[in-house]
Amino acid sequence: MRALLISSLLALASTPLAAQSVGLVPGQSTTFTIPATAYTTALHFDVPAGTTSIKVELASDTANVDLDMFLRLGNPFSSQTPYGRAMDVDSLRDQAQYFAISGGAEEKISIGRANYRPAKEGRWYLSVLNFADFPANARIKVELGNAAPQPVQFDVRFDLPDPSCDVAPWNDSTAATPVGGNPGTTLGQQRRNAMIEALRQLGAGFDSETPITVRACWDALTVDTAGRTTLAAAAPDDFLIADRSLVLNGGVTFNPAPFLPEKYAFYSAAPAVRLAGTRACSLRGGDCTDLTDMTITYNRRIGEPGVLGGAKFHLGYNAAPLGSLDFVGVSVHELGHGLGFISLTRLSTPVGAKPLGRDDVFSRQIVDNRASPFRSFVSLSDTERADVMTSFTGLSWIDERAANSPLNTPTGFPGVLLYAPNPIQGGSSLSHLDSFYNRELMTPTLNQQGTRQLGLGVPMLYAVGWDPEPASFPTSPAPYAGLWYDRDRDAHGVDFQRVYTDAAGFDIYSLIFYTYDANGRPEWYIAIGPLVDGVFAASLDAAGNSLVRYRYVGGATPQQAVAAQSGQVVLDFNQAGSSPACNDGTTRAGAGLLGMLRYTLGGVSDAWCMEELIQSGGRPDDDLTGTWYAGNSDGGWGSSVTTANAGTNQRLLFSTLYYPDSNGAGRWAFVSSANYQPGQPLPVYERRGYCRTCPASTSDVQIGTLTPNLLTPVQGQAGANRLSFDVTYAGPEGGRFTRSNVPYELLSVPQ
Amino acid sequence: MQSLILLSWLGATVAATDPAVIDVPTHTLAASKAKAHRPPTDLHERAGHAMTAHIGADGRVHYDCLSAADTHDLRVDTRAARQEK
Numbered sequence: 001m002r003a004l005l006i007s008s009l010l011a012l013a014s015t016p017l018a019a020q021s022v023g024l025v026p027g028q029s030t031t032f033t034i035p036a037t038a039y040t041t042a043l044h045f046d047v048p049a050g051t052t053s054i055k056v057e058l059a060s061d062t063a064n065v066d067l068d069m070f071l072r073l074g075n076p077f078s079s080q081t082p083y084g085r086a087m088d089v090d091s092l093r094d095q096a097q098y099f100a101i102s103g104g105a106e107e108k109i110s111i112g113r114a115n116y117r118p119a120k121e122g123r124w125y126l127s128v129l130n131f132a133d134f135p136a137n138a139r140i141k142v143e144l145g146n147a148a149p150q151p152v153q154f155d156v157r158f159d160l161p162d163p164s165c166d167v168a169p170w171n172d173s174t175a176a177t178p179v180g181g182n183p184g185t186t187l188g189q190q191r192r193n194a195m196i197e198a199l200r201q202l203g204a205g206f207d208s209e210t211p212i213t214v215r216a217c218w219d220a221l222t223v224d225t226a227g228r229t230t231l232a233a234a235a236p237d238d239f240l241i242a243d244r245s246l247v248l249n250g251g252v253t254f255n256p257a258p259f260l261p262e263k264y265a266f267y268s269a270a271p272a273v274r275l276a277g278t279r280a281c282s283l284r285g286g287d288c289t290d291l292t293d294m295t296i297t298y299n300r301r302i303g304e305p306g307v308l309g310g311a312k313f314h315l316g317y318n319a320a321p322l323g324s325l326d327f328v329g330v331s332v333h334e335l336g337h338g339l340g341f342i343s344l345t346r347l348s349t350p351v352g353a354k355p356l357g358r359d360d361v362f363s364r365q366i367v368d369n370r371a372s373p374f375r376s377f378v379s380l381s382d383t384e385r386a387d388v389m390t391s392f393t394g395l396s397w398i399d400e401r402a403a404n405s406p407l408n409t410p411t412g413f414p415g416v417l418l419y420a421p422n423p424i425q426g427g428s429s430l431s432h433l434d435s436f437y438n439r440e441l442m443t444p445t446l447n448q449q450g451t452r453q454l455g456l457g458v459p460m461l462y463a464v465g466w467d468p469e470p471a472s473f474p475t476s477p478a479p480y481a482g483l484w485y486d487r488d489r490d491a492h493g494v495d496f497q498r499v500y501t502d503a504a505g506f507d508i509y510s511l512i513f514y515t516y517d518a519n520g521r522p523e524w525y526i527a528i529g530p531l532v533d534g535v536f537a538a539s540l541d542a543a544g545n546s547l548v549r550y551r552y553v554g555g556a557t558p559q560q561a562v563a564a565q566s567g568q569v570v571l572d573f574n575q576a577g578s579s580p581a582c583n584d585g586t587t588r589a590g591a592g593l594l595g596m597l598r599y600t601l602g603g604v605s606d607a608w609c610m611e612e613l614i615q616s617g618g619r620p621d622d623d624l625t626g627t628w629y630a631g632n633s634d635g636g637w638g639s640s641v642t643t644a645n646a647g648t649n650q651r652l653l654f655s656t657l658y659y660p661d662s663n664g665a666g667r668w669a670f671v672s673s674a675n676y677q678p679g680q681p682l683p684v685y686e687r688r689g690y691c692r693t694c695p696a697s698t699s700d701v702q703i704g705t706l707t708p709n710l711l712t713p714v715q716g717q718a719g720a721n722r723l724s725f726d727v728t729y730a731g732p733e734g735g736r737f738t739r740s741n742v743p744y745e746l747l748s749v750p751q
Numbered sequence: 752m753q754s755l756i757l758l759s760w761l762g763a764t765v766a767a768t769d770p771a772v773i774d775v776p777t778h779t780l781a782a783s784k785a786k787a788h789r790p791p792t793d794l795h796e797r798a799g800h801a802m803t804a805h806i807g808a809d810g811r812v813h814y815d816c817l818s819a820a821d822t823h824d825l826r827v828d829t830r831a832a833r834q835e836k
Binding site: 020030035038040041085086221228309446 | 769774778779814
């Protein structure tokens with residue numbers, strides 16, 4: 001076993017001491033040269049108490065370079081992986097709490113007091129990466145503040161034309177008379193002014209350390225369809241989600257989003273950018289030239305004779321006169337959807353379906369109020385969601401920031417009532433306030449006499465990423481080191497153990513996935529990597545795999561990795577109870593901390609909901625739980641051991657034995673004793689199980705005996721611990737594997 | 752004396768505004784990973800909203816917010832739909 005892990009743990013032996021980190025002085029620019037395709041992890045700055053904002057800006061005077069930046073509080077970034085390999089952009093990002101990775105040289109991260117991980121006193125660490133194949137001069141500056149939060153600023157892009165985005169109307173030179181407070185003297189000026197006024201109204205009540213970008217367009221939109229003409233259409237340009245279980249066709253995954261407060265839920269781009277502290281292109285990567293957070297398109301046919309009777313947009317800042325079209329009001333309403341006032345639940349077939357099977361953060365605030373206790377909208381089936389969406393009064397926004405707001409006029413129903421007509425009205429149902437709130441802007445029918453501000457929509461949007469209240473820095477989950485399993489996939493499992501702490505201060509864990517192949521034969525894989533803020537994002541080996549299958553080579557160090565049979569794995573303990581894997585209809589009563597395990601093997605990805613096999617209360621004082629091995633000179637095999645209290649003076653022992661068949665392929669078997677007595681022979685069973693996506697089915701066959709004489713959980717020395725076994729793997733690839741009274745010691749850190 | 756104070760002040764200012772130049776330890780990136788950028792999702796297909804209007808018999812404008820997809824007025828880049836594997 002050690003030899004299997006030794007390919008990783010060699011790095012432990014040779015891990016250099018953390019390089020001397022250089023402290024940046026807030027307020028002062030600092031320059032340094034970074035070689036071609038290189039990175040540094042040796043920058044930090046200290047934040048004093050009372051700081052409410054942090055801004056880090058990176059730039060370069062070297063042409064055509066691509067610099068990236070990563071930021072975290074608490075401990076520095078690792079300078080190499082547990083395999084002893086250099087870091088890459090993914091492994092640095094996996095350790096970051098904030099990152100900016102656009103395709104250019106200029107990056108900025110701005111954190112306020114209301115971010116999920118807010119500005120906080122302590123030492124913050126930076127990593128900077130140069131993607132160019134030539135050296136770059138980097139210039140970095142940190143600014144700290146303690147001022148009030150920055151009101152949200154909108155950058156409007158009137159200059160991003162494409163076939164569906166006509167920008168000429170923004171520059172229309174037709175003379176115009178100033179109107180309703182709009183001082184523009186050309187039609188183009190007035191349109192731009194009205195747009196900016198709409199954004200001023202929209203932003204009232206919100207703060208953001210990062211500007212929100214809006215693409216502004218004109219196009220020939222629908223005229224007189226069913227008697228209606230489209231004035232303007234808007235949408236968020238993207239959605240982000242913190243969900244490591246989501247794998248799309250082609251193996252595409254979403255970038256990690258540790259800055260989003262709610263995991264496994266889509267956020268609209270604008271609030272996501274606010275929470276990330278950086279612009280969309282720096283989150284997504286790539287070119288920043290034309291990437292925006294939301295787009296609004298106005299109908300350029302408005303004003304033509306025969307279109308709405310020739311009615312024109314009123315471009316004044318005051319109320320629209322009778323018969324004219326309220327440009328500002330329409331804009332604020334539609335852009336309110338762009339800020340995140342929007343559910344992604346389907347309103348057309350299949351009605352009630354969630355996007356990619358995931359929640360969105362808007363829908364998470366909604367309950368079905370028709371029966372007590374209220375049922376969470378996102379926990380309902382598609383059919384149930386379709387039903388409540390046509391219940392007229394059954395949809396309540398329950399988040400207390402809006403429900404208890406003085407802006408909320410009581411309706412007699414819980415919380416804030418959402419629009420739920422029967423039949424469903426596409427685009428109107430669910431993502432609007434009920435028509436009862438006829439003075440509000442975010443009702444489906446714009447009221448000309450209503451306000452142009454979002455009103456009750458403001459505290460509602462607080463719940464989807466706009467909350468201005470100071471946040472507390474979250475505490476990351478601390479998982480139990482031991483065996484984890486999914487109740488749905490009983491007899492498969494993982495042994496998750498802390499093995500050492502790297503020079504940067506990250507706890508390095510090993511993960512052994514004991515499972516079955518397509519024919520139900522036992523097999524196992526190994527991963528190793530840091531646990532970062534509750535996420536085990538396993539490191540990649542030389543072949544780019546993180547979940548590695550090995551072939552036994554007696555006496556070899558390291559063992560032989562089989563790239564073609566290896567894959568990827570992530571184990572995320574953050575809010576795993578909200579993951580689709582943990583909401584699969586299985587009751588997990590009594591489970592403690594949950595973890596979402598996502599693996600990819602043989603081109604198949606799946607996500608499981610893992611829980612502790614033995615919870616902390618059931619563990620004995622002299623706990624033998626851990627990964628055991630026979631030392632460096634006898635690698636390639638080993639054991640996972642777990643012990644538990646089993647009555648007075650009795651300990652339960654369960655252990656899996658990892659060993660090779662005659663072809664060197666890794667197999668496993670197990671022993672179990674309800675009253676463990678050191679030195680007592682135990683029958684070894686091989687379990688014929690079921691493939692990872694097959695219906696559950698198991699049968700056990702005894703294949704030998706094993707005598708554990710494990711007395712003291714110690715690492716680095718065998719002590720008196722000994723192990724004997726004699727097992728024979730059946731079948732054509734079978735083979736006998738034995739050891740007699742060999743020294744045995746913990747590879748993992750004792751409990 | 753004044754000039755000394757002034758020089759000191761200027762010196763402090765220069766020190767505070769000039770970039771500090773440092774050397775930092777660096778490492779060569781792992782060669783196996785290129786930086787990929789993720790295209791946007793196509794979820795805005797269902798997220799687009801459109802404000803429509805008609806003129807009532809009373810001459811007033813009546814507004815209704817509908818799905819942009821329903822009004823065929825989605826004017827954002829819709830890349831190929833992706834399905835969860």
